[in-house]
Amino acid sequence: MSSTGGTEDVLHQVKQFWSMLDDLSENDPAAYRKFIHKQMKEGAEFIAPPELHSCLCTEMLEPKKGLLYINICSWKRVPAPQDPSKPLPLCAGKLETDTNESHGLYTLLDVALNPAVLEESKKDKTEVYVLALSFAQQQHGLRLSQQYSVISCSPKSSPDDFHRRLGFQQQPNTSKPDAAIQTPATLLQQISSLRSEKQDEPAAQIICRPAELKKKGLIQVISTTFVQPQKPEHQLEVKPDIAGIPRSIELTVELPNVCSMSECLLRISKDDVLLEVEDVYYLLLEFPKTVNEDTASAIFNKKKRRLTLKVDVL
Incomplete structure (x- = not known):
């Protein structure tokens, strides 16, 4: 009995609501459009994810x-x-x-x-x-x-x-081409569904x-x-060729609190390199040899959270 009574109450409220909207659309179309726009906007904001x-x-x-x-x-x-x-x-x-x-x-x-x-x-x-x-x-x-x-x-x-x-929980997209045509039964079913969703903690x-x-x-x-930005663990090496002549410089930096290369600000000149991650890391190093900054390349290993920079020596 209580279930039937609850369903009848919901259906009565729905009828009153639609009656109010009908009166508003006939007597004040501008207010009706404003109301619908407001409800749609608030609804979209409510279901937006964190x-x-x-x-x-x-x-x-x-x-x-x-x-x-x-x-x-x-x-x-x-x-x-x-x-x-x-x-x-x-x-x-x-x-x-x-x-x-x-x-x-x-x-x-x-x-x-x-x-x-x-x-x-x-x-x-x-x-x-x-x-x-x-x-x-x-x-x-x-x-x-x-x-x-x-x-x-x-x-x-x-x-x-x-x-x-x-x-x-992302709400599934249940929109259909004929979604604008609602029968009392389908409308009641949707409202009942919404009520049951609200009961879930x-x-x-x-x-x-x-x-x-x-x-x-x-x-x-x-x-x-x-805590000020910290100096990350790093290693700077000069890589010689077979004859022992310095050819390139390799810098490896451990960045455990970085998820992607896009978070890093990297600046290179012929004399030094600057690596910054806002509020997290700061590293400024002088190269032991003058380098050609145009040859620099950097790779970030997401799994190891490690940045590797390579640049040729002039």
Whole structure:
């Protein structure tokens, strides 16, 4: 009985809704078009996936030692704060622990904020970083190192990975040529489907944390020490020919926190080479021999996270 009653209630609400739209389209076509456009825009924003904004790396001391990576994401599904004095909405996925040869034991956490929050934090990103670190400590009972670094990407940081951890599922495209022609039965079926989808608990939850961290004292939980770009491990070699005459120079640089060559800024002159990865690595070296910069070639090995530069000696 209750199931039938629920179905009748939904159908009654649908009829009222369509009746309201019919009246609006007849009496005020401009308002009707504005309403439909607004609903379509909001719907598209709601189903848009989260996007990776930045990534933090710190050392986890308790309950287990290892690295903690926090992926900070921009997601329109997370509500924007309405008042600076009220809690800041934050969507978080579940902790995921894994291990590999290059990182050892590590833990991943994804947190998502409304794009407006991240846009406002462009001038001072520290507060967002501290919010994410404080949340990890207080929500999951972790004890973290007092230092963190901003890196380009974390392990398992593909869109599919953090979509899964945040509980985002891409809606299948069910559009058909005759989708505009809806019968009450098909419309009711779609609405029932939407209602059942809403009843499924996603992996992520909306969790509120105070927006004004400094006033609430949370900012003292973690040190905001920013780690300057580090000098990566590297090896510079002069390659001679059979007669022992220097012919080329080879530079190999280990870049464990880099995912692709596009993240690297590489500049070469006849006397030196500069390699930069914003906020992560900085390397400036003088060549032991004058080189022909026009002959330089660089290859990045994604599997080994290693950059190899070769250039001929003049």
